Amino acid sequence: MIDVYCVKVGDKYDRSFVEKLKDSVSKHLKTKHNFHCYTDKPEKEYDQPVQYPYLKGVWHKLALFEKVGKNLFFDLDVEINGDIDFLVWNHEDFKKLHVINSMSWVSNTNTQSDMRFTTRNNTFINSSVMRWEDSYSIFEKFMDKRDLYLRLYEGIDRFIYNERNRLGLKYKTFTTNKISSWQEDVTKNTIMIYNGKYNDIRPKNN
Amino acid sequence: MANTMIYDLKTINILNNLIKKYPERFKDACNSLNDNQQKSKYWLVEKLNEYKGNWNGKDSKTGINVSVLTGWYGLLAYILIDEFKLQKINNVDCVDYDPMSKDVGRILFSQLDRENLKNGKSSYVNYRIKDLRKSGRYLFKDKHLVTLTSCEHLEQSIIDNNLDTKIIPGTLVVLQSNNYVDCNQHINTSESLEEFSSRYDKFLDNKKIYLKSFLQYDRYMIIGVKK
Numbered sequence: 001m002i003d004v005y006c007v008k009v010g011d012k013y014d015r016s017f018v019e020k021l022k023d024s025v026s027k028h029l030k031t032k033h034n035f036h037c038y039t040d041k042p043e044k045e046y047d048q049p050v051q052y053p054y055l056k057g058v059w060h061k062l063a064l065f066e067k068v069g070k071n072l073f074f075d076l077d078v079e080i081n082g083d084i085d086f087l088v089w090n091h092e093d094f095k096k097l098h099v100i101n102s103m104s105w106v107s108n109t110n111t112q113s114d115m116r117f118t119t120r121n122n123t124f125i126n127s128s129v130m131r132w133e134d135s136y137s138i139f140e141k142f143m144d145k146r147d148l149y150l151r152l153y154e155g156i157d158r159f160i161y162n163e164r165n166r167l168g169l170k171y172k173t174f175t176t177n178k179i180s181s182w183q184e185d186v187t188k189n190t191i192m193i194y195n196g197k198y199n200d201i202r203p204k205n206n
Numbered sequence: 207m208a209n210t211m212i213y214d215l216k217t218i219n220i221l222n223n224l225i226k227k228y229p230e231r232f233k234d235a236c237n238s239l240n241d242n243q244q245k246s247k248y249w250l251v252e253k254l255n256e257y258k259g260n261w262n263g264k265d266s267k268t269g270i271n272v273s274v275l276t277g278w279y280g281l282l283a284y285i286l287i288d289e290f291k292l293q294k295i296n297n298v299d300c301v302d303y304d305p306m307s308k309d310v311g312r313i314l315f316s317q318l319d320r321e322n323l324k325n326g327k328s329s330y331v332n333y334r335i336k337d338l339r340k341s342g343r344y345l346f347k348d349k350h351l352v353t354l355t356s357c358e359h360l361e362q363s364i365i366d367n368n369l370d371t372k373i374i375p376g377t378l379v380v381l382q383s384n385n386y387v388d389c390n391q392h393i394n395t396s397e398s399l400e401e402f403s404s405r406y407d408k409f410l411d412n413k414k415i416y417l418k419s420f421l422q423y424d425r426y427m428i429i430g431v432k433k
Contacts, residue, residue: 054393055390056390057390059390115225115229118229118230119225119229119230119232119233120233121230121233145303145304147359147360147391148303148304150390150391151234151237151391152230152231152234162230
């Protein structure tokens with residue numbers, strides 16, 4: 001059994017995004033699974049209340065690492081257009097946290113120097129889609145110096161990427177061509193990610 | 207040719223050094239010196255200098271020892287060395303759990319260290335990488351003045367535990383917090399100055415309380431003596 005999670009906190013995305021993602025997962029993931037929405041406003045039977053109400057925005061995604069088991073995560077603005085069983089076929093793949101390699105669009109779209117990249121604590125990974133089994137230690141290490149990391153990083157991608165060596169955070173990136181970002185000038189793929197810009201890029205789909 | 211330059215070369219050297227050695231901390235280091243940070247720290251020392259109550263170091267003939275908790279890169283520690291008038295300061299601990307606070311702080315304030323030494327001021331800030339949740343009473347041994355200017359960042363139980371069981375009675379204590387709820391680091395803001403102050407009735411005597419308004423929020427301060 002696979003557990004599929006999304007996170008809905010605050011007002012940026014309304015409930016329709018959750019329903020749309022739930023329907024997409026149900027349609028395109030044939031493997032037996034349970035869908036959960038980790039949220040600050042539980043209202044449906046599949047909702048799970050956030051465990052750390054004082055965390056804000058994207059930081060709740062890290063708290064999902066408390067969940068041990070075969071897990072998938074999708075951001076609410078992810079579009080699923082085809083079969084996603086490739087994400088769960090190989091049970092060995094769950095052993096390490098998997099995130100998206102964002103190097104292609106980060107280095108394409110930003111003509112930023114190495115120095116600018118470093119001073120901004122930028123990142124070459126993206127957590128719009130994640131797969132993991134036991135990554136609790138990442139959350140534990142974040143919580144140990146939460147205040148410092150909230151000060152230094154704008155989001156969890158930057159935290160995981162920039163602290164990977166210091167804290168020994170283990171992750172891999174997906175090795176598939178079935179996940180694309182709108183920033184790669186791709187308009188359709190099995191999984192499309194919109195990097196928080198869905199409402200700007202795909203307004204007519206709302 | 208003008209005698210003064212638009213930019214202070216010493217400051218440029220410090221920034222240059224910082225960005226070369228710790229580029230990933232450059233932005234954070236600049237934030238630690240921003241306008242609001244400086245205003246709230248100078249405000250602290252200004253009110254501290256007006257404090258009339260009795261505390262352990264008040265009549266010390268040999269000077270006092272200070273502990274600046276959650277001291278970031280050291281701004282308040284250096285302002286205290288410069289501006290504190292109630293007593294001579296012997297040494298200042300700048301306590302933070304950030305393992306890089308010392309390395310970055312040493313660069314940020316390197317020029318000030320040199321000038322303080324030249325002017326015969328106590329200049330040595332002792333950066334101590336300690337976590338307030340885990341450190342023991344030894345952190346406050348021989349301390350006469352303890353400051354904690356980021357109560358809004360800490361769980362109340364951590365502050366209470368340090369005040370209750372670790373800080374020595376008679377120590378002069380300064381606490382700051384605010385009502386700025388929209389910052390994702392702020393997990394323990396206060397609704398008002400009175401509400402903030404009431405949290406410390408059981409720990410502090412001779413309390414003086416202060417409020418300073420900033421553009422987006424109010425900052426609260428308590429100065430008192432550990433019971």
